Amino acid sequence: MAAAKARRAPNRLRSNLVRPLGRSTLAAARRVGAVGVFGARATIAALSPPWFPGQIRRQFVAIGFFSLPVVGLTAIFTGAALALNIFTGGGRFNAEQVMPQIVALGITRELGPVLAALMLAGRVSAAIAAEIGAMRATEQIDAMHTLSTDPFSYLVGPRLLAGVLMLPLLTLVADTIGVAGGWLAATRVLDFSSAAYIRNTIDVLQGWDIVSGLIKAAVFGYIVALMGCYHGYTAKGGARGVGRATTRAVVSSAILIFASDYLLTTVFTQAS
Amino acid sequence: MTQTRPKFAWKGVIKRFEGRAVLDGLNLSVAQGRSLVIIGGSGQGKSVAIKTALGLLRPDAGQIELDGHSLVDLSQGQRRQLFSRVGVLFQGAALFDSLTVWENVAFRLINADGVPRKAAKDRAIEALDQVRLGPDVAHRFPSELSGGMQKRAGLARAVVGQPEILFFDEPTTGLDPITAMAINQLISDQVRRLGSTAISITHDLVSAQMIGDEIAMLHEGRIRWRGLARDLGQAEDPVVRRYADAARLGPVDLRSREIV
Ligand SMILES: Nc1ncnc2c1ncn2[C@@H]1O[C@H](COP(=O)(O)OP(=O)(O)OP(=O)(O)O)[C@@H](O)[C@H]1O
Numbered sequence: 349m350a351a352a353k354a355r356r357a358p359n360r361l362r363s364n365l366v367r368p369l370g371r372s373t374l375a376a377a378r379r380v381g382a383v384g385v386f387g388a389r390a391t392i393a394a395l396s397p398p399w400f401p402g403q404i405r406r407q408f409v410a411i412g413f414f415s416l417p418v419v420g421l422t423a424i425f426t427g428a429a430l431a432l433n434i435f436t437g438g439g440r441f442n443a444e445q446v447m448p449q450i451v452a453l454g455i456t457r458e459l460g461p462v463l464a465a466l467m468l469a470g471r472v473s474a475a476i477a478a479e480i481g482a483m484r485a486t487e488q489i490d491a492m493h494t495l496s497t498d499p500f501s502y503l504v505g506p507r508l509l510a511g512v513l514m515l516p517l518l519t520l521v522a523d524t525i526g527v528a529g530g531w532l533a534a535t536r537v538l539d540f541s542s543a544a545y546i547r548n549t550i551d552v553l554q555g556w557d558i559v560s561g562l563i564k565a566a567v568f569g570y571i572v573a574l575m576g577c578y579h580g581y582t583a584k585g586g587a588r589g590v591g592r593a594t595t596r597a598v599v600s601s602a603i604l605i606f607a608s609d610y611l612l613t614t615v616f617t618q619a620s
Numbered sequence: 621m622t623q624t625r626p627k628f629a630w631k632g633v634i635k636r637f638e639g640r641a642v643l644d645g646l647n648l649s650v651a652q653g654r655s656l657v658i659i660g661g662s663g664q665g666k667s668v669a670i671k672t673a674l675g676l677l678r679p680d681a682g683q684i685e686l687d688g689h690s691l692v693d694l695s696q697g698q699r700r701q702l703f704s705r706v707g708v709l710f711q712g713a714a715l716f717d718s719l720t721v722w723e724n725v726a727f728r729l730i731n732a733d734g735v736p737r738k739a740a741k742d743r744a745i746e747a748l749d750q751v752r753l754g755p756d757v758a759h760r761f762p763s764e765l766s767g768g769m770q771k772r773a774g775l776a777r778a779v780v781g782q783p784e785i786l787f788f789d790e791p792t793t794g795l796d797p798i799t800a801m802a803i804n805q806l807i808s809d810q811v812r813r814l815g816s817t818a819i820s821i822t823h824d825l826v827s828a829q830m831i832g833d834e835i836a837m838l839h840e841g842r843i844r845w846r847g848l849a850r851d852l853g854q855a856e857d858p859v860v861r862r863y864a865d866a867a868r869l870g871p872v873d874l875r876s877r878e879i880v
Pocket residue numbers: 637642660661662663664665666667668669711
């Protein structure tokens with residue numbers, strides 16, 4: 349009896365370690381598959397009729413226009429802080445004079461799109477997940493089906509379009525305000541000449557610096573809207589489920605933004 | 621005896637949640653132009669029966685048939701198309717809270733049928749009038765209505781396109797007796813005057829007798845009793861009798877397993 353038990357023990361140990369690992373790997377794979385299918389359906393719905401212009405307009409305003417203040421504020425403070433940091437840091441190896449160039453490149457290629465996207469992840473992804481999750485919980489999504497309307501066309505598509513098209517615009521705003529923040533710090537706190545700062549910025553920037561940032565922004569916008577829609581649409585279990593969906597939407601958006609930022613940057617820097 | 625093909629039927633439908641069979645071989649059908657009322661205790665699966673009928677829940681086994689055609693294996697797109705002939709009132713009304721009441725009622729007309737907004741609005745206001753909601757309510761949002769008003773707006777949304785087949789999940793729950801009577805009248809009108817087929821769930825036996833041609837009692841996932849509405853009082857089945865007599869018998873021990 350005891351011997352048999354002892355012989356089984358290592359076996360049990362292995363299965364105790366392996367089984368949960370296998371199970372969570374499978375669950376993760378299933379989740380990725382489900383998000384992929386959802387994303388494909390959502391993209392098709394966004395790009396094919398029926399379109400709901402009223403809904404699209406509404407989402408453009410909600411996602412684009414009402415995000416301007418947070419994005420603008422984030423950009424101006426970050427631009428200013430970046431300028432001060434690079435100036436002091438650059439001073440250690442006599443590079444303080446190239447500070448405007450570094451600020452301009454850092455903001456257009458990296459910080460503008462990423463910060464705008466993170467603000468959108470917090471603001472928009474959460475709002476989408478909460479709204480669609482509540483609609484799921486109160487059977488509004490079921491009702492929409494019975495009213496011969498596809499929730500993917502009516503709810504998901506417009507949000508996806510708004511994310512993909514509005515985040516690049518917001519990024520353009522963030523770029524401009526971010527550089528302006530750097531300029532403010534440089535001319536008010538440090539003793540930079542305004543004309544020199546602006547000339548340096550314009551001289552260093554190439555079209556691709558800005559465009560690559562905008563391409564990133566479009567991808568981030570897709571991620572933010574998709575994560576909000578996916579977690580809201582699949583929410584289960586009433587108000588608690590909606591809360592969980594909101595958290596997941598924000599966290600998964602943020603992680604995917606950073607991961608895809610690195611991937612895109614790799615591609616872009618190798619290409620140029 | 622000639623058997624006409626039913627307008628709508630559940631055939632041996634089984635639906636389990638976490639292994640527990642809520643519908644356990646449900647067989648039920650309704651003929652064209654008839655009104656069927658489903659009664660049964662709370663949690664016996666009445667709402668689940670309607671949701672499987674609509675394809676919102678997928679049955680684990682069995683068939684759902686409309687005009688003799690199976691609905692179970694339709695794609696979502698095909699089902700949505702079919703829904704143009706169906707009107708549904710959900711138990712919780714399920715109004716879209718980002719839209720005004722009239723936009724809710726006109727939702728299908730505007731978004732699926734391509735009716736111009738102005739015309740759709742006129743029809744919505746007319747439908748709201750039928751459920752005794754005035755034009756002032758039309759421009760409010762669902763969150764600004766009472767529960768009973770939401771229910772009535774949901775009812776207006778279900779009947780506005782004069783669908784062939786109607787599903788009502790507790791249409792008169794939470795309404796005052798006068799409004800409840802008006803709603804009962806509206807539902808029997810839909811069936812008797814416009815020829816729709818109706819399947820309703822209710823806990824209100826007066827209402828059941830008024831709107832139903834036939835009554836079916838759902839108990840433990842199956843139809844326990846089925847008959848003409850006027851025969852409910854004469855039913856001999858003990859479960860049906862207890863249900864029908866509950867009001868007359870007064871208080872009962874809620875912990876007893878006997879209660880349906
Ligand atoms: N989505 C779901 N997941 C798990 N269980 C569910 C789900 N929907 C319903 N159930 C269970 O199925 C059973 C039947 O529910 P249903 O809503 O059909 O009851 P009902 O007959 O409509 O009751 P009531 O008269 O109170 O509305 C209940 O026990 C409920 O807990």
